[in-house]
Amino acid sequence: MSAELRLKIETKRDELDRVSEIIENFGLQEDWPMDLVFKVNLALEEIVINVMNYGHDGGLHEVEINMTCEDGSLTIEVVDDGRPFDPLNDAPKPDVTAELENRDIGGLGIHIVRKMMSDVRYRREQGKNHLTMVTSIEK
Amino acid sequence: MGVTTERQDNTLIAKTEGRIDGANAREFQDALDAAIDSSERQVVLDLEEVSYISSAGLRVILLTAKSLQKQEAKFAVCSLSESIREIFEISGFDQIIAVHDSRDEAIDALKG
Numbered sequence: 001m002s003a004e005l006r007l008k009i010e011t012k013r014d015e016l017d018r019v020s021e022i023i024e025n026f027g028l029q030e031d032w033p034m035d036l037v038f039k040v041n042l043a044l045e046e047i048v049i050n051v052m053n054y055g056h057d058g059g060l061h062e063v064e065i066n067m068t069c070e071d072g073s074l075t076i077e078v079v080d081d082g083r084p085f086d087p088l089n090d091a092p093k094p095d096v097t098a099e100l101e102n103r104d105i106g107g108l109g110i111h112i113v114r115k116m117m118s119d120v121r122y123r124r125e126q127g128k129n130h131l132t133m134v135t136s137i138e139k
Numbered sequence: 140m141g142v143t144t145e146r147q148d149n150t151l152i153a154k155t156e157g158r159i160d161g162a163n164a165r166e167f168q169d170a171l172d173a174a175i176d177s178s179e180r181q182v183v184l185d186l187e188e189v190s191y192i193s194s195a196g197l198r199v200i201l202l203t204a205k206s207l208q209k210q211e212a213k214f215a216v217c218s219l220s221e222s223i224r225e226i227f228e229i230s231g232f233d234q235i236i237a238v239h240d241s242r243d244e245a246i247d248a249l250k251g
Contacts, residue, residue, distance in 0.1 A: 109193070
């Protein structure tokens, strides 16, 4: 059994609500546990917000989100035409053990994605960033 | 994204609901800042009705924790869903912010 979801969104923040609604419906259709819906929404938001904040010098751009559920695993690919950005190597790594007064504000998004997903891969292809995230679908 | 407040003894309890994400985190921050006076000494943020939080929302909670530490106030969060608790742990927030299962437990802990 496999299922696919293909989605195109624009780089504006109010798209986040639409994405979360679509993910929720897809999760219901595929009988995902609630915590997987949460996890997928969160991973997508962190990646998409990064593209919105740092990917371009302005203007509206398109971000593609492709999801495939197959053999108990979910693969999510996010494709954007922003400046080259490899979150695995280019993102600052936050110190999640620092005391409160020394804790940096920000930088947590990518850290959360890496911790939540079982695999995260990046490639730059034909002028676009492709970020692939994989997680298992536990019932 | 509103924040409602209640007072129990000397503790201010701030509560919000729904999603705290990149689209409304700024609004949440403004509402929380407005709700917490610089004279507060004990503040609990009740997340019972919060269904989702991203790093944009965590940022607001961290800023609040930092500013309360500066004014020498005690701060705790309570009633996190399992998913939100997991995000707190992944981010190491449970090491720097007191997390309690219930509002009463949080209030008791701040009193002590």
